[in-house]
Amino acid sequence: xxxxxxxxxxxxxxxxxxxxxxxxxxxxxxxxxxxxxxxxxxxxxxxxxxxxxxxxxxxxxxxxxxxxxxxxxxxxxxxxxxxxxxxxxxxxxxxxxxxxxxxxxxxxxxxxxx
Amino acid sequence: xxxxxxxxxxxxxxxxxxxxxxxxxxxxxxxxxxxxxxxxxxxxxxxxxxxxxxxxxxxxxxxxxxxxxxxxxxxxxxxxxxxxxxxxxxxxxxxxxxxxxxxxxxxxxxx
Numbered sequence: 001x002x003x004x005x006x007x008x009x010x011x012x013x014x015x016x017x018x019x020x021x022x023x024x025x026x027x028x029x030x031x032x033x034x035x036x037x038x039x040x041x042x043x044x045x046x047x048x049x050x051x052x053x054x055x056x057x058x059x060x061x062x063x064x065x066x067x068x069x070x071x072x073x074x075x076x077x078x079x080x081x082x083x084x085x086x087x088x089x090x091x092x093x094x095x096x097x098x099x100x101x102x103x104x105x106x107x108x109x110x111x112x113x114x
Numbered sequence: 115x116x117x118x119x120x121x122x123x124x125x126x127x128x129x130x131x132x133x134x135x136x137x138x139x140x141x142x143x144x145x146x147x148x149x150x151x152x153x154x155x156x157x158x159x160x161x162x163x164x165x166x167x168x169x170x171x172x173x174x175x176x177x178x179x180x181x182x183x184x185x186x187x188x189x190x191x192x193x194x195x196x197x198x199x200x201x202x203x204x205x206x207x208x209x210x211x212x213x214x215x216x217x218x219x220x221x222x223x224x225x
Binding site: 004006033040041042043044045048055056091093095097098099100101102103104105106107108 | 118120145146148150155156157158159160163165203205209210211212213214215216217218
């Protein structure tokens with residue numbers, strides 16, 4: 001168990017640019033989640049996958065955000081035309097399917113939009 | 115949807131004292147309650163969890179209690195140490211699909 005891995009750890013971009021983040025979950029976990037966390041707040045749900053299927057998306061997730069998990073393993077989160085309000089920590093988590101299966105988080109990607 | 119409230123937002127204790135963090139939830143269907151510890155620059159790490167069919171669970175210096183009737187659950191840390199300083203989050207889940215997090219408690223343990 002090597003844990004959840006996220007890349008990059010930090011990303012600074014100019015407003016209007018596109019960015020893409022990658023998440024590698026724990027290998028035996030079939031669920032993968034993306035959360036956003038701003039300073040002083042708890043993680044806010046964005047979307048989750050079970051295997052390669054995207055099962056739920058938050059209303060917070062505007063159409064500038066898209067996530068994929070093409071082979072049911074790693075996932076990418078892309079933000080198009082970034083805005084300053086997108087500055088946050090983007091957390092990925094994975095879990096097994098089932099009740100009482102906890103989320104295992106990566107260390108996040110900190111995005112700063114200038 | 116579920117609403118999880120967490121108090122206090124900040125907590126300072128002397129080393130060796132106990133710390134208590136409380137959370138309330140709104141959805142009676144929630145049945146799984148994990149607690150996470152987040153250190154600076156890292157993602158949240160699970161420290162303890164409790165299911166709705168259990169009233170209390172303990173793991174060394176950490177314990178969690180659950181009152182389903184009142185819809186609240188609490189984290190208790192005894193004999194606090196400086197390395198316990200971090201931000202703690204409670205969460206609630208009903209189906210295991212969605213997790214709703216509190217706003218966090220910043221705990222400082224003063225040596």
